[in-house]
Amino acid sequence: MALIFITGSTDGLGRAAAQALIEQGHRVVLHARSQQRASALADLAPRTAGIVVGDLQSAVETRAIADQVNAIGRMDAVIHNAGIYTVPSRSPTPEGHASILAVNTLAPYMLTALIERPRRLIYLSSSMHSGGTGPLHDIDWTERRWDTTRAYSESKLYVATLALAAARHWPDVLSHAVDPGWVPTRMGGPGAPDDLEEGHRTQTWLATSDDPAAIVSGGYWHHHKRQPPAAQATDPAFQDELMAKLADLTGVSLF
Structure with missing residues (x-):
């Protein structure tokens, strides 16, 4: 059975994915933002391979999360599930970057670089990514007027x-x-039209399955179907430019 780390697994899609994988017999490492949030995992804790704690808005705590995961052992798969849509405050994080960027982009980038390389990586994106064209020189919104949806x-x-x-x-x-x-989680809201159960199945399948479709790397998926992502995401020049920018912002080189 696989050893799998899931970020943001105290509720929503992360918790649903964790429960499904545990029921399948896999060893799952959970993640909570704080010790207080970790208490929400009390019912799952005895059946897990561990719980790591740290706030993904903080570069220091993100590094600590990677250290905790590496201390448990090499993961077979990492599901980068954690994400936020609204910003708790208009103030930037201590590292100088907006919370949305820190949690949704910088943290998965840093964890990818700092966690011992697994066999599988799964990142939760969104259909909204196709509207995300923006200037990389202002990736941290220091020049533009704040726009939550665009960010x-x-x-x-x-x-x-x-x-x-x-x-x-x-x-x-x-x-x-x-x-x-768009599923009815705390972030998606109770009126979200998609099915929560269907919302976690693709990532758990990609983390564990040896089906031929699941073992062809480089896919963008929605409900078990491979979809074309935004053209920028597949552009090697844009990939390299973004990776260089993220390395500059975090002080961590990936490739």
């Missing part, structure tokens, strides 16, 4: 691009991006 769309374009860049650079790793749909 979220950009962050999801960047994480899809990260997934496809990893597939290009690391032929020994299966790397994919997933659009889980």
